[in-house]
Amino acid sequence: MSTKRDYYEILEVAKTATAEEIKKAYRKKAIQYHPDKNPGNKESEEKFKEAAEAYEVLSDENKRARYDQFGHAGVGGAASGGGFGGGMSMDDIFSQFGDIFGGHFGGFGGFGGFGGAQRGRRVNRGSDLRVKVKLSLKEILNGVEKKIKVKKYVSCSHCDGNGSEHGTSLSTCSTCNGSGVVTRVANTILGQMQTSSTCPTCNGEGKSISKKCAHCNGEGIVREEEVINIRIPAGVAEGMQLSMSGKGNAARRGGVNGDLLIVIEEEQDPNLIRDENDVIYNLFLSFPTAALGGAVEVPTIDGFAKVKIEPGTQPGKVLRLRNKGLPSVNGYGRGDELINVNVYVPENLTDKERKQLEEMNRSESFVPSASARKSVFNKFRKMFD
Template structure:
C-alpha cells in the first residue's frame, strides 16, 4: 500500500508554518494516543504515522527534500532510518517529541497511573537489512517493480515469536513485578530522588521464559526467506537508497520489524552514457555524410530515433533530442539526449579512393575556413549543460 501524503496526514496545507504543523500534530497525537486507545492497532499505526509526518515537516531541510522528491527522498537518508522511513516505535516518539506533550510524558499520564516512564516496558525492534539492486538504464528511466528474495530473521512459527514452549512457560518477573522497570531511591543534598530504569532481569518485558521453544531456543526468531516486491520509481541514480518500512529483520515477541534498505546500482549501458538526467551518445559519421548530409538512426532509452545530419556538419557538433533523457524522481520533468557528432576518418584507403581524395585536396572548398560565429567545442558543451 502506498504511503499517504504527510500534509494530508496532519490535515495542513503545503504552505503551513511550523506552529501550524506542531499544533496539528499535537491534535492527532492526542486523538490516537495508545493510552487513550488501548489495544487499538489502527490507532497505534495512525499515531506512528502522524509522528513520522511531523518528524519530516517540522524540519526545514527534510521538508524541502520531501516537497521536491516526495517519499522517494527516503533514499537520501544514509542509514535508512529517522526520515520518513515508517520505522518509528513508541520509544522513539516519546523521546524525540516529548515537548509536544508538555515535558516528555504522555498527556494521559494522570488518567492511566503514570503512563509511559523512561525505562518501562520496551517494544523490541528488529534490525535493518541492506540489499543491492542492479538496474539497467531503461529500468531507471521508466521505473520498475523488482522481486527479490531476502534471507532474514522471521518470526518462529512454532512459538509464534514468543520464544516460549507454550503459553504456560512464562512467569512474572520477580525483580520488577511485571512492570518492566525498577525504581531506585537515592539520597542527595537536595533530598530523596527517584530514578527509573529498565529491569535488568527481563529486559523491560515484565515476564521471563521458564521453558524455551525447542526450535528457536527462546529467541522467537529463525532464519527464513521472503520474496519482496520493490517498486522503484523512475529517475533513481547510482548510490541512492530507498527504504521499505517493516521489511527488515523481524523482532521477537511481537516487536516492530526493521526496515529494508535498498541500495541502487546502475548497470552500464553499451552505447549510452548517463550524465545526471541527460543521456550522452557519441555518433560517428563518415566524411562524405558530414559533407553531403544524411539521416541516421540512433539508439535512445525508448528505442530508435532518426536524426538528420545537415550538409556541412562539423565534428564536435551536439544535437539535442528533447525529453529523451531520464526523468526527475517523482516529477514530470525529463532530461534530454545529447548526440555528439564525431567525424570518422578512415585509417586506410584504396588506390581509387586515394586518387579521388588527392583531387579534392587542392579544392578551395576543402581548405579549413571556420567562421567567426562558429563556437568551440567547450563553448558548445557549456551552452548545452547550463
C-alpha cells in the first residue's frame, strides 16, 4: 500500500479544518519551501510539491471526502502510482494554485517563468474523463492491473499542441504583451482607479496564432483512442472512485491535462454476498448431515475450504472462516467468510423415506425440548429488538 504521508499532517491541520484554514496552511507551507527562497535545495522542492499535492486533494470537496473515506487509494495514489505533486512540474503547480498568492507568490521573485505579470495568464485545463471498471471478488481480493481503451483529446502531434501550422512559434499577443491581462486606469472622483481583466484578444493565453494548424484547426488537440494501464488496489468497493492525475483530456494549446476518474463496479458473485469486508455464504445441509455431523466443502473467494459440521447443528447457526473475506483498502486486516447454515427439507419423498421419517418422528430424540424451544424463541426475538 501507499507510503505517502497523511495530507492533514503535511499541512499541519486537523481533519475538521475549514477550507479557509486549509488554504492558509498551504500558503504558509508553500512560502516556507518556495524554490526561490531555497535555491538548489532538493528537499525543500520535494516538500513544496508535497504540500501542493495535499492542497490539491483537501481543497476539493469531493476529493477530500474520498480521501477521508479511503485514504490515498481513493484519490489516485494507488491507481496512478503517484499523486499530484509527484506527477506535475513546478509550472503546473504555479499555474494551478498561484492565484491564491496574489500577484507575487509569497512576495518572492518568479520561478520557471511565472514571475510578475505573467501570472495573470490563463492556463487551460483539460476536462476530466470518467470510466467504469467491473471487478470480480477475486480481483478485489488481490488487486489487479487492467488495460482500458479510452477515447480522449490528446495533444496534436502535427503542431506539438500549440495550434499553429507545423508547430511554428506563437507570437506574443500585442494587446497584453503576453501577460494575458489588460490593465486600465480610470479617473474617478476618488482619484485614479486601476482595474485588470482578461485580455480580449488572446482570451488570457498571452499568445496569438498567425496560421492555424490544419489538423486540429488551431485547438492544439485531436480526438484519439489511447490504451491506459491502471492498477486497482486490493479491497476497493462498489461506487468507489479512483483518480489518475493528468490522464484525462489534454488542454487546448498546452496547459494542464484533466484527470481520469475510475468508478468501481462489482460483478455479482454466483455464491458469495459481500458485506463490507466480510463475505456471506448460504450453506444448505441435508437433514442427516445436520443431525450426524460431517465435513462439507464450501466456496471461498479464491477456491474452496472444508468445514466441519458438528452433530446436531441447528438451522440458523453461523460458522466463521477467519481471514477469508476481503482486505481493507487501507491495509488494516482482512474480513471473514460467514457461513449461514440452512437445513434442506425435501419436497418429495418416496414411500420408504416417508415411513423412515414417521418412525423417527415417534422417537423422543426428534421432539424439541423446552430449552431448545426457548433458545429458538430468544434468537427470533433478538431479530426484532
